Amino acid sequence: MVGGEFQFTAEPNEERGTLLREAARRVDALTGHLGEVGRGADPHEELFGDLLRGMAEDSVAFGAFPDVLPVPILDLPGADQTSAAWRAALDEGFTFWWVRLPALLFPRKGWGFTRLEFRVEFSPGETDPRNRPKAFDILPNRRFDTLVAAGVELNVGVGADGHFSVRTGELPLPGGTAGGAVAAQVGAAVRLDIVPVRFRMAKAKVNHTAVGLEQVFWRLDGAEFFAENPPQMIVILQVPRATEDVRVAAAMRAYRRLMLLPAGLQTMIRQLPEALRTFFAQGAPIGATADYDLTPIVRGT
Secondary structure, X not given: OOOHHHOOOOOOOOOHHHHHHHHHHHHHHHHXXXXXXXXXXXXXXXXXHHHHHHHOOOEEEEOXXXXXXXXXXXXXXXXXXXXXXXXXXXXXXXXXXXXXXXXXXXXXXXXXXXXXXXXXXXXXXXXXXXXXXXXXXXXXXXXXXXXXXXXXXXXXXXXXXOOEEEEOOOOEOHHHOEHHHHHHHOOOOEEOOOOOEEEOOOOOXXXXXOOOOOXXXXXXXXXXXXXXXXXXXXXXXXXXXXXXXXXXXXXXXXXXXXXXXXXXXXXXXXXXXXXXXXXXXXXXXXXXXXXXXXXXXXXXX
């Protein structure tokens, strides 16, 4: 299991909609008592109660099935025959797979989520730990922080060593650095004809567990995430020869920071009962789970 730093910030409440509507009712009462302090303070000129009722319409979900493509480690053009991936594929029969999880976000219009967390486990029901698939590489990844912070669109492929590699083109980055130069520093010797994808993410702070484990945890902070810009969670999955069932169990949590709410609404929330104050302090979390069976694809080839 991942350590405490990489646990979900909070668990969603099954009564999230009820809590938001109750908070909205109480905020309406406070607004009537104090005067329409909310009117004009919100960028959409809504009363604060309406803003909270709108949050009850939030939803998050995973798509029906991931994108799953084989990564032919032994047949990569210019493959690095000294790499860990090459030796694992040649000597031990590991196979490698590009797996992209489809995350769907539907926040209240005009007000995105401000923190996203994802946990992905591979074949959690496998009793022999030697047969658990592992994350050979992951994306988003802190080693690409410079490019993500610049908001650069990346062409992501698989490099000669089996790891993700990117190419940006000569796009200017902060400080006058060219995107291509930065890409070279993070492994731009990339064959973009091997499962290429365009990758762009909101300028978020990325934190994640180490690669090489049976699960991955990502935390994305410091940006607003809308339906139009959901993050792409991609794994190069390393599957042992003896693994019979290849499954992916995914969970997601989405939050909004209380400190980013209008100041007047923050003041009102502090006057709500403790259970509601705690709910908002935790970010009014909402979540989704999915379980995918990749066995027919991985074992059908």
